[in-house]
Amino acid sequence: MKTDDLVVMLSTNVEPIRHGRVGRTISIAVVVGAVIALAIMLVGLGVRADVTTSRAALFLSLKLAFAFAVVGVALRYLIMLARPGSESGISPLAVAVPFAAIALLGLLSLADAPSGHWNRMVVGGEWLECLLSIPIIAIVPFAVTIFAVRRAAPTNLVRAGAFAGLVAGGVSAMAYAFHCTDDSLPFVAVWYGGTIVLCTLAGASLGPRLLRW
8 A cells, every 4th residue: 555545544534533532531430430439438338427417527528628639639630641742731739739738737736736645646546447448449449540541542651540549549538538537637647648649659550551552
């Protein structure tokens, strides 16, 4: 086949690019992952018994706000990473804002409490459960998100995997928050934030293998 014939063949019946398709696909995958994460939490752990009280609802809202902010920022950049040549718009500072905000609130909470209470406020009674639950619950949301990203064309597989892990960790933290009864802000900063970072590192490690073209 001559070059001219090949060019004509490739340019025939070319469909227009749907610019929002990648974003919609990944966003839908994240929503599906969130629903699955919530279902896993309900079946495996259950909702905290006092969730309807005003105090529990207040701290649940703070946990959800932190996790939702992480997911929102990470999802925006993950969609950008799924498109080749879009990495220049990614700011690490924006990603760090939710973590910095919850860390600051945690420090202010510690400063307002007697030093004898600090260990309890940071370690809590459910640190091990949190450390295990958030990464485990994040597995399915991560898999669903990776599947959606594979349908696009990411070029930086480490970074794309990291952001997929960050999204999955944030989604898992939102689900786990409905079960967790440790409401100390230092606890949330250390254990929620730390496990989400672990999910991010795992995503960065798995990204090159799972997203390879």
